[in-house]
Amino acid sequence: MQTLVLIKPDGVLRLKIGDIISRFENKGIRIAGLKMISVSKEMAERHYAVHKGKPFYESLIKYIMSGPVVAMVLDGKDVIDITRKLVGATNGAKAEPGTIRGDFSSSIDFNLIHASDSIDSANYEIPIFFKESEIINYERVDKSWL
Numbered sequence: 001m002q003t004l005v006l007i008k009p010d011g012v013l014r015l016k017i018g019d020i021i022s023r024f025e026n027k028g029i030r031i032a033g034l035k036m037i038s039v040s041k042e043m044a045e046r047h048y049a050v051h052k053g054k055p056f057y058e059s060l061i062k063y064i065m066s067g068p069v070v071a072m073v074l075d076g077k078d079v080i081d082i083t084r085k086l087v088g089a090t091n092g093a094k095a096e097p098g099t100i101r102g103d104f105s106s107s108i109d110f111n112l113i114h115a116s117d118s119i120d121s122a123n124y125e126i127p128i129f130f131k132e133s134e135i136i137n138y139e140r141v142d143k144s145w146l
């Protein structure tokens, strides 16, 4: 199973890339794809198509295009649910301490990170940001420990 994670521009500009990635590595999640990108309008609109028409849609598109984004494909058993748990609730002000948003964000407008919320979302979102050749299949050394 795979999921798409984006460290949004606020996470990159606040120098939280390492802190955020270490949460996933410490949990034992394998990073299968990783790059820094500028999100084009077309990519932003495809990625957030599900939110089109909502009051925050325009500002969401602006936000994701406002600076560099670190895009990742995470791979592993139950990785979608595990990742969403590590990320925490949408609103950083309400997210539990110990989660990425709970520890680093106190707003819903700037919540540092995106993570796919279902298999269907992941299958839709991953190809927006990654070519197949950019997703690498390798074995974790300590896989058998989980």
Ligand SMILES: Nc1ncnc2c1ncn2[C@@H]1O[C@H](COP(=O)(O)OP(=O)(O)OP(=O)(O)O)[C@@H](O)[C@H]1O
Binding pocket: 056, 060, 089, 090, 108, 109, 110, 111, 113, 114, 115, 116, 117
């Ligand atoms: N009420 C809101 N006001 C402002 N921004 C919002 C609001 N609701 C959601 N957003 C923004 O839109 C993004 C997508 O919203 P969604 O409901 O999918 O939340 P999420 O699944 O927790 O977050 P994400 O999809 O980024 O992982 C949120 O991460 C946040 O940046």
Ligand SMILES: [Mg+2]
Binding pocket: 115, 117
């Ligand atoms: Mg979402």
